[in-house]
Amino acid sequence: EAASKNGYSHFMMKEIYDQPTAIRETLCRRLDEKRHIQLDDIKLQKEDLDELNKIYIVACGTAYHAGLVGKYAIEKLARIPVEVDIASEFRYSDPFVDDKTLLIVVSQSGETADTLAALKEAKRKGARVLAITNVVGSSVAREADDLFYTWAGPEIAVASTKAYTAQLVAFYMLALHFANTKGTITDQEYVAYVDAIEGLGNKVEEILSQKETIEAVAKILVEATSAFYLGRGLDYTTAMEAALKLKEISYLHTEAFAAGELKHGTIALIEEGTPVLAIVTQERLAEKMISNMKEVKARGAYVIAIAKEGTPHIGHVADKIIEVPAVCDILMPILSVIPTQLLAYYTSTLKGLDVDKPRNLAKSVTVE
Numbered sequence: 001e002a003a004s005k006n007g008y009s010h011f012m013m014k015e016i017y018d019q020p021t022a023i024r025e026t027l028c029r030r031l032d033e034k035r036h037i038q039l040d041d042i043k044l045q046k047e048d049l050d051e052l053n054k055i056y057i058v059a060c061g062t063a064y065h066a067g068l069v070g071k072y073a074i075e076k077l078a079r080i081p082v083e084v085d086i087a088s089e090f091r092y093s094d095p096f097v098d099d100k101t102l103l104i105v106v107s108q109s110g111e112t113a114d115t116l117a118a119l120k121e122a123k124r125k126g127a128r129v130l131a132i133t134n135v136v137g138s139s140v141a142r143e144a145d146d147l148f149y150t151w152a153g154p155e156i157a158v159a160s161t162k163a164y165t166a167q168l169v170a171f172y173m174l175a176l177h178f179a180n181t182k183g184t185i186t187d188q189e190y191v192a193y194v195d196a197i198e199g200l201g202n203k204v205e206e207i208l209s210q211k212e213t214i215e216a217v218a219k220i221l222v223e224a225t226s227a228f229y230l231g232r233g234l235d236y237t238t239a240m241e242a243a244l245k246l247k248e249i250s251y252l253h254t255e256a257f258a259a260g261e262l263k264h265g266t267i268a269l270i271e272e273g274t275p276v277l278a279i280v281t282q283e284r285l286a287e288k289m290i291s292n293m294k295e296v297k298a299r300g301a302y303v304i305a306i307a308k309e310g311t312p313h314i315g316h317v318a319d320k321i322i323e324v325p326a327v328c329d330i331l332m333p334i335l336s337v338i339p340t341q342l343l344a345y346y347t348s349t350l351k352g353l354d355v356d357k358p359r360n361l362a363k364s365v366t367v368e
């Protein structure tokens with residue numbers, strides 16, 4: 001077991017550090033000499049895409065959060081309407097699915113019972129199924145019509161890290177592939193996105209080199225009884241994933257909120273010293289986020305910003321700042337999630353908990 005941890009003290013840390021490679025593998029091995037994305041296991045043609053009236057993305061846990069980013073990427077780049085649902089909700093909701101629906105299931109293991117049941121239900125209703133999975137030959141892979149394998153390598157720690165970032169890369173690539181096939185983006189835009197995705201591995205490495213700063217923030221979280229992640233737009237999806245990660249391995253009660261909803265209830269929970277982690281990477285929304293940070297700070301919150309480098313005025317309102325390198329806003333979720341993984345890891349280890357095998361959780365939930 002020690003050998004496969006590659007010198008790291010826990011699988012989770014090893015897997016966090018595997019991410020630059022996982023991101024590069026998932027993308028680069030699928031670029032041809034013209035730097036076009038080649039997806040051999042995806043048979044959907046232009047006619048099939050033109051016929052679709054909607055895409056449903058269905059998954060559980062961390063994979064569901066990847067789906068929320070996927071919706072954003074597909075809608076923005078390929079202009080196809082997307083709905084996202086939790087597999088256990090989808091399967092019992094009599095969803096509007098027919099032969100004009102593409103169901104995308106996302107599952108690291110490819111064995112999650114609810115995801116598999118949702119897939120079968122959608123197929124029964126006539127949908128075409130595309131699976132994003134990390135395990136070759138898994139149940140989900142065998143049932144799907146089209147396949148996208150994330151090449152993240154085996155993920156052992158219960159808390160998903162590299163599978164998540166590889167799922168995000170998969171969604172960006174699918175969105176670009178669909179957009180290029182449908183002609184909804186220009187060649188220049190396509191090339192610029194491919195280049196930007198290729199550069200993400202190095203930017204993740206830059207973030208990992210700040211681990212001492214992040215560990216110092218975790219020392220604050222260790223003392224807390226609850227914490228809140230705030231975000232808007234894509235930062236809200238990262239907030240949800242970040243909150244899940246923190247609660248599942250550190251047992252710290254953590255909730256994610258859409259920052260604009262604060263006033264509708266959540267702000268009542270803020271007390272003197274409550275840690276509020278604000279994710280601020282979306283330029284269009286940064287100003288709104290800063291005013292939300294001011295609101296919680298005025299009620300005593302200890303505000304920690306996870307912000308895109310160069311975000312104006314952030315220093316005036318945050319008590320601590322973790323900076324992430326800049327890339328175009330749509331790709332920021334791959335970078336902004338990295339400090340949140342490290343924060344969860346350090347909060348758990350500082351509390352002396354079993355990071356890789358948190359209580360009551362399983363890596364793959366194969367029963368309902």
Ligand code: G6P
Nearest residue numbers: 060061062063107108109112160
């Ligand atoms: C379990 C794991 C999570 C994972 C979820 C979905 O709850 O603890 O980390 O996100 O299952 O797993 P899947 O293999 O379908 O991605």
